[in-house]
Amino acid sequence: MNAAQGRFLILSAGMGSGHHAVAAELARRLEAGGGRTRTVDVLDLLPPGVGRGLSTFYRTVICHAPAVYAGLYAAFFRAGDGPRPGSAPLAALAERRLLELVGRLRPDVVVPVFHLAAQLTGRLRARGALTVPSAVVVTDFAVHRQWLHPGNDTYLCLTPDLAGEVARAVGRPAVASGALVAPRFRGPAATVRDWRRRLGPPDRPPVLISTGAWGAGAGVAGTARLVASAGYRPLVLCGHNARLRREASRGAPEHAMGWVEDMPGLLSACRALVDNAAGQTALEAMAVGVPVVSFRAIPGHGREGSLRMAEHGFADYAPDAGALIRSLDALTRPGAARERRVETASGLFSGEGVRPLEALLRTAGRSGTV
Structure with a gap:
């Protein structure tokens, strides 16, 4: 058969x-x-x-x-x-x-x-x-x-x-x-230029902060402030969590987003993903060619999965704020560190x-x- x-x-x-x-x-x-x-x-x-x-x-x-x-x-x-x-x-x-x-x-x-x-x-x-x-x-x-x-x-x-x-x-x-990821995530999306215009001037590299469909995670607004203080443009994916979106919008409304349908385009426009669950969004970022840093992972499967991703070399695991910024500094810039990470992560799709x-x-x- x-x-x-x-x-x-x-x-x-x-x-x-x-x-x-x-x-x-x-x-x-x-x-x-x-x-x-x-x-x-x-x-x-x-x-x-x-x-x-x-x-x-x-x-x-x-x-x-x-x-x-x-x-x-x-x-x-x-x-x-x-x-x-x-x-x-x-x-x-x-x-x-x-x-x-x-x-x-x-x-x-x-x-x-x-x-x-x-x-x-x-x-x-x-x-x-x-x-x-x-x-x-x-x-x-x-x-x-x-x-x-x-x-x-x-x-x-x-x-x-x-x-x-x-x-x-x-x-x-x-x-x-x-990883079973849809073809639309394999490589930069056609809408990347539209997203770059929407995200504002290229003076600060955009960094996406993911919280899943439910907008789960601890200290998400604080993570956004930390990323911004290091010279990046944080963009918080709040999923369907209206409360989190309100919190993340305080002082910088453009930093918070609800549910996004065109994830390939948004990911393609960002230099890195800060992830807290080691789930499908992290895999989609890797498929696009965007480095992943795990930070403040949700307990249980989120933390254990994040550690395993880092052990395999697919992502960084940042145990503290300093480690997060060091990872972003290394992975958002063109160079050997970024290229190695993207190449290693691409092995997940073969x-x-x-x-x-x-x-x-x-x-x-x-x-x-x-």
Whole structure:
């Protein structure tokens, strides 16, 4: 069976916008190869109100109680010795509706791109209730324990090192797919000149400060002031957080932006990205060719992912204000440091892509399981 004959059910999650962005690019690539896709939010498979409540709770603790999230991450997500709580009870609540959906849509492969969905498919595959393969697309540099379930058939990871870690942890195949970023981010955008005019005179290099779709992060306005004091033009992406936009606008309204559709153009017009989550925005910046500096990362997966990005040489990790400015000074100027960083980060986009999913489809077809 080839991709042109295959049906793929993608399980995303409305936790910010990053997982949906990966799901959309995954669907685009599979459909370009002739496959058929359907994307479903795994939160919608939970009992009424549970998914919305989970998303609201997560957004609240990330934006307003980061210490609480740090504790939850340590307890539920980080690997450690001895038994630790997991998401199995929550995943169990979605089993019936997923099996009904699979029975109705008859996909050949189920593809989770969120860790709760990975637990859901892993549980069902392990006991034989889900009879088609499941392939997990891991979107994080910090591959925490909730991504991992030995019931899943294969894992697609950002780098070969991460794939090796996953394979050892679950005893299942894992490959480096690379970052799944839309083609419009590959190289400078056509709208870059328009953005440069909008951003003002070129007397100060523009630096983008990202807070994700939810506008999450600590000391964001202070980061903008710090960047401005060092001679840069800070531009704060506040997402859908109106309160953060008001705070970031005080004294310099042009520094704060809400949700931006033309991210390729804006990124292309900036000299660096200051990131706090090691998520999709950081990957999009790297695809455009913009260096990334992690600073004041959100707790849990944000901090661990930022550290892993720096360990791999894809980004800088700035533990304090002085380190942030030193990184910006080195990476915003033309020269060897910037060129090395951009070249290293470009390696994230040369992985296997969706080929492992197409190979899994062919293997499953020969074994008669689809």
